[in-house]
Amino acid sequence: xxxxxxxxxxxxxxxxxxHDAVRDAWVxxxxxxxxxxxxxxxxxxxLVDGQRSVGAIVEALAAQYAAPAEVIASDVWExxxxxxxxxxxxx
Amino acid sequence: MDGLTQLAPEAxxxxxxxxxxxxxxxxxxxxxxxxxxxxxxxxxASRELPTAGWLSVLDQAAALGVLQVHFSGGEPMARRxxxxxxARAAAHGMYTNLITSGILLDDSAMEALARAGLDHAQxxxxxxxxxxxDRIGHLRKSFEKKLAAATRxxxxxxxxxxxxxxxxxxxxxxxxxxxxxxxLGAQRIEIAHVQYYGWGLINRAALLPTRAQLDAATEAxxxxxxxxxxxxxxxxxxxxYHAVRPKACMGGWAQRFINVSxxxxxxxxxxxxxxxxxxxxxxxxKPLAWIWxxxxxxxxxxxxHWMPEPxxxxxxxxxxxxxxxxxxxxLTGDAAAVDPACALSPDHGVMAAAAAEAPPADFVFRKx
Numbered sequence: 001x002x003x004x005x006x007x008x009x010x011x012x013x014x015x016x017x018x019h020d021a022v023r024d025a026w027v028x029x030x031x032x033x034x035x036x037x038x039x040x041x042x043x044x045x046x047l048v049d050g051q052r053s054v055g056a057i058v059e060a061l062a063a064q065y066a067a068p069a070e071v072i073a074s075d076v077w078e079x080x081x082x083x084x085x086x087x088x089x090x091x
Numbered sequence: 092m093d094g095l096t097q098l099a100p101e102a103x104x105x106x107x108x109x110x111x112x113x114x115x116x117x118x119x120x121x122x123x124x125x126x127x128x129x130x131x132x133x134x135x136a137s138r139e140l141p142t143a144g145w146l147s148v149l150d151q152a153a154a155l156g157v158l159q160v161h162f163s164g165g166e167p168m169a170r171r172x173x174x175x176x177x178a179r180a181a182a183h184g185m186y187t188n189l190i191t192s193g194i195l196l197d198d199s200a201m202e203a204l205a206r207a208g209l210d211h212a213q214x215x216x217x218x219x220x221x222x223x224x225d226r227i228g229h230l231r232k233s234f235e236k237k238l239a240a241a242t243r244x245x246x247x248x249x250x251x252x253x254x255x256x257x258x259x260x261x262x263x264x265x266x267x268x269x270x271x272x273x274x275l276g277a278q279r280i281e282i283a284h285v286q287y288y289g290w291g292l293i294n295r296a297a298l299l300p301t302r303a304q305l306d307a308a309t310e311a312x313x314x315x316x317x318x319x320x321x322x323x324x325x326x327x328x329x330x331x332y333h334a335v336r337p338k339a340c341m342g343g344w345a346q347r348f349i350n351v352s353x354x355x356x357x358x359x360x361x362x363x364x365x366x367x368x369x370x371x372x373x374x375x376x377k378p379l380a381w382i383w384x385x386x387x388x389x390x391x392x393x394x395x396h397w398m399p400e401p402x403x404x405x406x407x408x409x410x411x412x413x414x415x416x417x418x419x420x421x422l423t424g425d426a427a428a429v430d431p432a433c434a435l436s437p438d439h440g441v442m443a444a445a446a447a448e449a450p451p452a453d454f455v456f457r458k459x
Contacts, residue, residue: 013278014211014250018184022108022156029158029186031211031252031279032326034110087279087324 005055108156113350120166123229125454126291138354142172151379153183168195174207181208193240201243213252219267245276253277258298265308269315283328288362296448331432337414344392362417
């Protein structure tokens with residue numbers, strides 16, 4: 001799949017993204033699946049709500065980190081593609 | 092500090108919290124599969140933990156950092172308090188997974204579980220062929236009940252895993268199993284070869300696939316994974332009788348999971364009670380946090396400190412964690428021996444010898 005700013009990513013059916021107080025860490029939980037995302041993945045996953053498009057996620061992160069959108073777009077897409085391949089989200 | 096303590100740097104690694112709790116609620120089950128993962132010495136209903144005991148285990152597990160609870164058995168739906176236990180786990184934010192044969196999953200049971208907050212159901216099939224399914228499970232008309240259960244699970248909006256257990260008598264039908272999982276709307280398909288402990292070990296000669304069967308099944312899984320990528324996840328569990336390196340059993344002894352048996356024994360894995368010389372602690376007598384961090388049963392084979400050579404100096408020692416202790420004991424008589432699945436084990440020849448055995452005429456079905 002190639003970069004599409006209009007795609008709306010969502011958590012895959014049965015996947016949950018939540019904060020774990022014991023580890024003080026964000027976790028992705030699913031059927032026989034458990035991921036401990038790094039801080040970059042957490043920043044992206046917190047914006048995956050089934051409403052925002054990829055373009056909107058990129059803009060939000062650009063504002064948050066005061067970086068040009070075109071610079072971070074490819075990183076965000078790569079991360080979303082990886083999360084999709086692992087079954088955590090659907091693109 | 093004395094010198095001996097300093098010489099044991101591995102003795103006190105930082106202990107991570109457990110990821111998963113396997114809640115084996117009961118050994119009761121309407122099926123009698125000849126490869127059942129329950130121990131040969133089954134625990135009867137009278138020995139089962141009461142509801143309050145399980146609720147306490149769930150509360151303690153959440154506090155300890157458990158993220159996922161797998162409600163298993165036997166058939167966990169044989170416990171009438173299952174929805175209450177699911178609700179308690181869900182209230183703690185733990186991911187709730189039901190591992191079921193589907194036989195008891197009628198409309199009202201499905202509704203109660205969905206209302207309790209169940210996150211996912213894994214439904215087992217013994218075969219895609221109805222007659223073979225019913226023969227292996229030792230229960231007539233079980234195939235049609237399983238199909239109805241699959242429909243109820245997907246209709247309720249829950250994600251479904253279709254689990255198929257693979258062995259000598261059905262390995263040729265792995266492609267059909269994957270197709271059936273797709274048709275049922277499963278978002279995850281598990282193609283799991285029998286593991287040879289307990290009942291599976293008793294029936295090993297009848298169940299162990301040939302090398303050619305294993306290779307064909309593996310090829311079918313790899314082709315389906317490529318075809319279904321991004322839509323259906325396929326997990327594949329192999330028998331390690333044809334392997335050269337052991338599997339990382341349970342992700343390492345007492346590193347990720349706590350298994351609690353129907354009577355409340357805490358185990359590092361569901362087969363651990365086959366090992367002699369252990370006093371597995373009861374959740375009725377000890378806090379789960381103590382069991383995880385302090386009990387001899389959980390510490391004894393955790394990490395690498397217990398390993399014999401060649402494991403101890405092997406560059407894979409923190410990848411496969413020495414393989415499976417139950418398999419080492421079952422096949423060598425020594426729980427601390429090198430897992431014979433490893434080609435570096437002096438006992439590796441027993442695997443090939445077992446694979447060469449002629450299959451007997453019939454199975455020994457599980458019974459109390």
